[in-house]
Amino acid sequence: MKFERLEIPDLVLCTPNVFGDERGYFFESFKQQEFERFLGFHVPFCQDNESKSTKGVLRGLHFQLPPFAQSKLVRVIKGSVLDVSVDLRKGSPYFGKHVAVELNEENKNQLFIPRGFAHGFLVLSEEAIFAYKVDNFYSKENDRGLLFNDEKIGINWGIAEDQILLSEKDKVQPILELADCFNFKEDLYA
Ligand SMILES: Cc1cn([C@H]2C[C@H](O)[C@@H](COP(=O)(O)OP(=O)(O)O[C@H]3O[C@H](C)C(=O)[C@H](O)[C@H]3O)O2)c(=O)[nH]c1=O
Numbered sequence: 013m014k015f016e017r018l019e020i021p022d023l024v025l026c027t028p029n030v031f032g033d034e035r036g037y038f039f040e041s042f043k044q045q046e047f048e049r050f051l052g053f054h055v056p057f058c059q060d061n062e063s064k065s066t067k068g069v070l071r072g073l074h075f076q077l078p079p080f081a082q083s084k085l086v087r088v089i090k091g092s093v094l095d096v097s098v099d100l101r102k103g104s105p106y107f108g109k110h111v112a113v114e115l116n117e118e119n120k121n122q123l124f125i126p127r128g129f130a131h132g133f134l135v136l137s138e139e140a141i142f143a144y145k146v147d148n149f150y151s152k153e154n155d156r157g158l159l160f161n162d163e164k165i166g167i168n169w170g171i172a173e174d175q176i177l178l179s180e181k182d183k184v185q186p187i188l189e190l191a192d193c194f195n196f197k198e199d200l201y202a
Pocket residue numbers: 061063071072074075084131132133149150179
């Protein structure tokens with residue numbers, strides 16, 4: 013697995029070594045030892061999630077409030093998505109900034125998104141199967157979100173808004189200025 017820090021360095025792009033042969037392919041999708049050696053800390057993943065969505069679906073931007081905040085290790089099993097992470101950590105030099113990367117079944121790239129970020133993705137292919145690990149259990153009461161088209165964040169989703177399919181919840185998420193829930197700290201788990 014190759015690891016690469018992105019423009020917001022706490023976001024880590026992970027590219028697996030894929031072994032192809034006449035049958036198809038094999039790759040190790042997660043190996044705790046090498047993952048944590050790169051990060052320099054333990055990530056207590058405790059839940060795996062999977063969702064399937066059709067073209068134009070946008071899920072996000074979501075996060076959970078502390079102490080239920082979640083780090084995520086996300087990947088696309090089928091199709092292609094534009095994956096976006098927004099830094100919500102007060103005190104971070106990147107507060108309110110976002111990083112967008114394409115994750116798809118061809119590149120098999122994964123993205124590690126630490127606690128303190130809002131996360132969402134737009135489906136670019138006809139269908140996408142999205143799978144991810146989280147390091148804190150789901151807490152409906154602490155599930156929060158940001159508006160996908162908040163001008164203060166300024167995400168270019170690459171398609172007209174009337175082409176985007178949102179859940180009713182995601183149509184009415186608050187704006188960045190109301191997000192006052194994370195402090196930037198060196199130790200994610202302090
Ligand atoms: C996230 C989650 C949801 N649910 C239930 C709650 C609802 O009845 C149903 C769909 O939930 P929701 O519409 O919040 O699902 P997504 O829009 O895919 O939410 C996810 O979207 C973005 C991409 C994220 O990064 C988060 O992981 C997560 O918020 O699954 C559970 O039972 N457990 C869970 O962990």
